[in-house]
Amino acid sequence: MKQILLSFTFITLSLGLSLGQSKNRQPAGKPNIILVMVDDLGYSDFGAYGSEIQTPTIDKLAAEGLRLREFYNNSICAPTRASLITGQYHHKAGVGYFNVNLGLPAYQGWLNKESLTFGEVLKQAGYNTYLSGKWHVGNDSLYWPNQRGFDRFYGFIGGASNFYDISPYKDKVPPVELVENNRRINLEPGKYLTDEITSHAISYINESKNKPFFLYLAYNAPHWPLQAPAEDIAKYKNQYAIGWDSLRKERLAKQVKFGIANPKQTVAAHDPEVVEWQSLTYDEQQLWQRKMEVYAAMVDRVDQNLARLLAELKRLKKDDNTFIVLISDNGAQGGLIPTGRKRPRSSGPIGSAGSYDYQEQNWAYVSNTPFRNYKATPYEGGISSPFVAWFPKKIKAGTLAKGTGHLIDLAPTFYELAGAAYPSTFNGLKTNLLPGLSLVKLLFQGTELPADRALFWERAGNRAVRKGHWKLVSIFPQNRWQLYNLETDRGETTDLATQHPDIVKSLNADYEAWAKRTDVEPYEKLRPAVQGGNPINNPNAPLQNRPASRVE
Template sequence: MMKRVLISLTLATLLVNASVAQPKKRSTGSANAGKPNIILVMVDDLGYSDFGAYGSEIRTPTIDKLAAEGLRLREFYNNSICAPTRASLITGQYHHKAGVGYFNVNLGLPAYQGWLNKESLTFGEVLKSAGYNTYLSGKWHVGNDSLYWPNQRGFDRFYGFIGGASNFYDISPYKDKVPPVELVENNKRIRLEPGKYLTDEITNHAISYINESGNKPFFLYLAYNAPHWPLQAPAEDIAKYKDRYAIGWDSLRKERLAKQIKLGIADPKQSIAEHDPEVVDWQSLTYDEQQLWQRKMEVYAAMVDRVDQNLARVLAELQRLNKADNTLIVLISDNGAQGGLIPTGRKRPRSSGPIGSAGSYDYQEQNWAYVSNTPFRNYKATPYEGGISSPFIAWFPKKIKGGTLAKGTGHLIDLAPTFYELAGAAYPQTFKGVKTNPLPGVSLTNLLFQQTELPADRALFWERAGNRAVRKGPWKIVSIFPQNKWQLFNLETDRGETTDLASQHPDVVKTLNAEYEAWAKRTDVEPYEKLRPLVQGGPGGNPSGAAPTRPTARVE
């Protein structure tokens, strides 16, 4: 057994040294010293510009430190909405191939069953087989049945919630008005203690896992639900942003764009998204309406701020345990900020307290989401850039060059092959007697450690609820359900997707459509008309460009 472990470690060490091309690391005294620890941080419903390092005014000094000492990508893509993104992230597959083609609901076909299939291996399963301790703290959302919970899919420890959203506080005496915060810890259902804030508790468990790991390498998937609705945050964090948003969304978007250009995140030569027709004029609101909307963004900012504070705690613990120099941290968001709500046939619980408090069920809405997704078009649940673009920050001391800013054009499917390469983990062709789906992504190691751009000619694909897209080189085609008509954009000059070039370049549309059809066939994508649920679900934007309506105090 020891001989097998030593051979494996030697191969892993050679692989990491070849990829990273850095001076030899000092020994930590661990038998697994050649394998890096990996922390994957995902935040929920956070827009492209919501970190300071991507243009925001929100205080994120820890995240900005990771960016300054590491690498940022201008172009990194998700799947536009929670469950499909997580399915791709955790397995390295396009989400249909993993079994979550629509959402975490069963539409009657294997590609749309609503939980991760056995042919698509998780980070936990692959890295555990490679000698890692595997941990998940936070949101799961890729299978409600306990047969498909994290501990059954390769994670040694799990603390968090199974579904798509959760309150951040539990106020048990008022359970008739406010649902309890139902959590799971290692297959046991538990409740959040009254007075505790969920973002803090997710971090507390993550830190305990890091300590538990000892000298073994660990993989930690730290999946925060902030700043996903409901808007709830500690009062002291909300107070930091008092009156910061009195300037309104149009002025703030201009402010963020100017900062993005200064940071090099946005290209001043590119077109930016036009004013969203859903976003009303700030000056048209009454004083009371402005106060209400300011409060929403104050709380949203406080939720992001709290995530940053908790990441500072994680970094401090890594330093205390002398693990920081051998730890890769990757930070992304699951989709763009949430815009308007598609009618779902169900009402959101009515708020039983002011915005920000326990019992608040307000959310950001398109007026502020328009700012969060600066400089892009549209929102969560659509394949426009505002729906699928994520900030991407990677930090690995002495291995990733600090202050690196790259184009990137990576995708969720690229993270699994990246982590497996660094860990020296072989992705098996069969696992527990089941033939596995091959990984479609590419490793980002050369991009991270040598700043070598990814191949410009590879195509990336999206489909969810009939919304489709293909990105290849400078070109991107987008089709929104139910119009089902391809638009064409040149993202080299127009990442704001302001000018449809489909009529000028029908040959490009034809070529990319053919690639889409071939991808859809091999990925088991079905026409949405055949699968469309009787009641559509999920929040998103309004790609139809409907006339704006006056914002309301509550969205249900």
């Protein structure tokens, strides 16, 4: 009898503890997930990828976690976000060109309902779902985050935003227009947007008591306009006096030392649009230094804010059960477009609330070290992203892997970790199948993805295929396939198309089959619509002719 009573007491205590824990703790086996995306940041702009910019928090995540050498985005803001949020190729999600409607379902400019968001899928798996930062995949309020599965949202809807409220310049530049849970608001004067995006994210995770959370933290830094706190800019005073030529060499040397770059790999040739640093006058050098000082300060501030976030996770005792992924939406922005795009007008010096300047080719060439070209192209400099994953005691510290992952792989990765089933139907509609592969075995077991799987890109007539070590690239309007062997030539310096017509033919067939099943249209059919007089349909239009809340 005594043994029975003891057993009953033990069971009662165990149940009591279990019930007590269920009121305060999230279900076992359900990790919190944080996806951090930075905007227009080049492959080499984090310290862990070769940069001189001070990113100790990000570098710590990399040292305690995993980096990939090869992770791909879609080369430009809205198409990247469409793929990221839904796990679909961006045409299949409805954002084939940009967040503008070109009159076809694949090019409607907002996420279709057949392509489910992180918010919609993870909410069904018991997650609180949060988004703080940039949306850019649907301007109409019917397609805002709260309507697409996110419990909380703070940020801006369009493609770019000022970082400060610029009340003194209201006659020249509009205020910072934001949305919080479907309510339009303005940024409070004196606040810095990167800080506010983080503060709201922190407030959201504090709401998540006994449920796991998914947080999509979408910073707009270091996307132009170049604006940063004065104290952060001051940290980089004279840091860039060596110029872009020398700095690129320094970054590449660090990448080789870190194992990010293979010393036997080719490096992209010097861009003909990038002038020699020593050819500039003293005043020109001072101006260009200031641009990069502010750009570095913006990246630095992101890192400071991630430190705040991690400190809060630790305070809440959620850090050990939180999985973090950090990526960029595209390569650094090249700058002036040959079609005659004019420089934006500024109402204050570079870095201030009135600044409307940006990085341009000379420094973007450094940011994208060691790759060719910039944002908006499918060369490696346009589509390559740093990738850092961190999960204490689950991801082996200091891991560096090849990877060859893509945005479409993140949704299946998160859903596998969360135990979330991706439904075949949702709200009465048949859903689009997920084309990506889960990265779980790669991240946690070191198992590489299949070497022979093909990845595809198309945007504004620019096309690419990656399969194994081969990459096919075509730039509009030339529409001529170039072929590169990325195993030895990731700098894309030697076109092998004429030497391997059979490979070109095979990869072209793969591309055509993908384009058909993904609803890709020939750009020639769409081009008249985007070249019309309406500047909102033409991202190449002069900035001063376009609404400030909708620039990319």
